[in-house]
Amino acid sequence: MKTKFSKRIELALADSQLRMNFRGAMDFLRNKRQLAFNDVEEWQALRKKGAAIRQDAIQRLPELLTQLEHQCQQNGIQVHWAEDGNEANKIILNIAQQHNAKQVIKGKSMATEEIELNDFLEKHEIDCIESDMGEYIVQLDNEKPSHIIMPAIHKNTAQITDLFEKKLGISTPSGDVDALIGVGRRILRERFEHADIGISGVNFAIADTGTLCLVENEGNGRLSTTAPPVHIALMGIEKVIPNIQVLPTLQRLLTRSATGQHITSYLNLISSPRKKGELDGPKEVHLVLLDNGRANISQDEKLQSTLACIRCGACMNHCPVYTRIGGHAYGSTYPGPIGQVVMPQIKGFKQEGELLDACSLNGACGEACPVEIDLPELIRTLRHRKQESSSTCWSKEVFIWFVWTKIHLHPWLYRQATLLMAVFRTLNLNYPKGWTRTRTMPKAAKMSLHRQVRERSKTKKKKENE
Template identity: 45%
Template sequence: MSEAELATPFRDRAGRALQDGFLQQALTIATTKFLELRREAFGEFPEGDALRDRARAIKEATLQRLDHYLEQLVDNVERLGGHVHFATTPDDARRIILDIAKRTGTRMAVKSKSMATEEIHLNEALEAAGVTPVETDLGEYIIQLAHERPSHIIAPAIHKTKGQVADLFARELNRPNVPADPEVLTAIARAELREKFLQADMGITGANFAVADAGTVVLVTNEGNGRMVTTLPRVHVAVMGVEKVVPSMTDLAVFLAILAKSATGQKLSVYTTLVRGPRKPEELEGPDEFHLVLLDNGRIAQLGGTLREALYCLRCGACLNVCPVYRSIGGHAYGYTYPGPIGILLTAMLNGAASVKDLAHASSLCGACADACPVRIDIPRMLIELRKEVDEKKIAPWSERVVFTLVAWLLRHPALFRLAAPLARVFQRPFARGGRIERLPLFFGEWTRTRDLPAVAARTFSERWAALEREGR
């Protein structure tokens, strides 16, 4: 989202999303489907829970020796003839990729879906350097046509209805009267993309995993476009966060067993692509050059930070689908690359705690995300830690800090706390009818605009206890 859009308070961005009828329709259908499919997939898979524990343990063990596994990965990728680059910042990563593009005379790059390249805003940088990026995942293709950004980690165009996609294709691809039929729309996109695959000089992907002891980069996809991106162009560049490394193929198997189930409810994704370096002389297909860009961008600092567990994330999107807030407002309202509960943590990791001073509160802490997470990341706990940081660093508004300090003080002084009820009874008198309050002024109106509030009782439980005590004798 642009600076100007981010200047709009989160609450207003969320409010606009709630008013968007198309968005509401698209979100409800898609997230409900995803979460039901996920539930069914794990329902038929009794080993699931044990594998989730195992996956979590592997992630933790890997992070404890991340330097070792990264070194191993680098050695093996280079042994296979690939090149490895380390990018500390998004700027480093963009520069590395643009250098490769320049040296190889790249004019068009086809891309497989990748959140890491979204994170570093690669497409804008490529365009500015005269390289045409073409998104080839159907969802990414749609939002590239619409000049938008992904609103979901695995379903980038989840915010669009099929009718909106048909209108978009009619306008952007000059296909008047195209029906709102997913099969027809997909066929059109496929035909458009086929030419691009053949023309492109460079293929750009992310990486779901990289296997350290094999030097293998793993892509989990459904549309087959990933295979063409990694085999047809002369150059393949894979961009991945440093935390995506796993020690061995045995470990990889654990993650593959739970990733697609968590994401889309599939047993496995349609394609699991394992890339080992560039084409060897005896091989028929594959690129001449293979580059792996390892991206830090705030991750390494969190190895010892409060957000460490967020480094376990597999980017499956399950936490988005079950989150009542995400399901209500969609991904764009969050304002950053990664939406939803995990997105708030990743945004804090990438941009600092101050960037999520409002987003840290964009959760009812219902815990559905932690339950759905395949590696059991305790997202609510870390949201609370972020709130704490925002408060302790005095990033939270002073008015809020004063209120909470006062409340805390009151809770420690029961004699004064007892005065709250009689005072409230005086204050509520003009507003209470039949034990309910329909309208309150000032801050309290935030509740009563949409909901009634029970009036403070004529006699509190504490005030009734003496009589109750007598009754019990």
């Protein structure tokens, strides 16, 4: 029986345009990152420090979150706690309704994707528009982002030109990226001017000063958090950091890993709503702290490091599977290696467990991770857990490895097995179908290597004796 995930993979692999778009984008991002980290020693020292900062913060989560909450409240930011997506959505809706809000403008935020905020607000007749150019394009085509940093990476310029023509009725000269961005700017500025509420994510939250840090290039994050009278920020509880002194390290790791930039156009630090006498900025700032499975993850010593992630996307850029199938095939909020690790832990093996199969254990993601998350090890651990938790006693995979282990532990069995393979070598066993559909199954040799060596030494001895 075909699972949905494998069907999606099949479709993605057959789409040559999609594969070209991803190949181009991944090569581009990988090269840029490589150039940004050309000093290997510096990269290693930076990475080690980044890992220490994140691991320390995860270890001290209760302390840091208490401090963050307290300091934000001191600064006049209203703090809310949400156990899951549903609660977070309700908190945000509630704030919106209190202000009679009809129009929401959003800066890029993966956490809001995670809780599917747009759909929720729309059901309650609140218009929620994405303002990051990539997110705007994706929203216009009723899609989800296919990459956590570059949401519209699966589309090329021509496809976006067509989309604008079809959905907005605005035609632009073919291949003119500046014109397309100009259209987006014009439409979205109008929304910034009149939105009732701005919603953003948070890249890092500084506990000891109660400061929200947003990293971006476009300025839409700044507009979303400055123009509307109310700003709501949503963040996963793992994004807290102790103080501003650790920010430069994390900022360097994040932007270089993500886009190869030494720094983004804007780093925006927000510590309070508009103070008395100030002339602009939102009059209310809300911070919604989202758990959605994170506290559970932090309870598991083997999986805890999942939370160290700074969402740079380097693991997907370096994943040979992601590069070939693209982000949508995963069908999850977070695609690629970090998605394979996060999603099954948030939503359970039953719903997202099959994501774990899309990995060749090549280890590229672990090497690329700027905060030393051992992603391959996490994937292996989760695969193991998934197997343990599965109700069927023996899957095909377990059976094969069981037999493999037995054979390799017993020389006699091993010899018999190779003998059998040689005898039945002409049998056309099309067992791994995904493989043999487009390739010929290799045939076993007439004689095993062991036997060949033995025979050869026999003849050699014979010759010597003669």
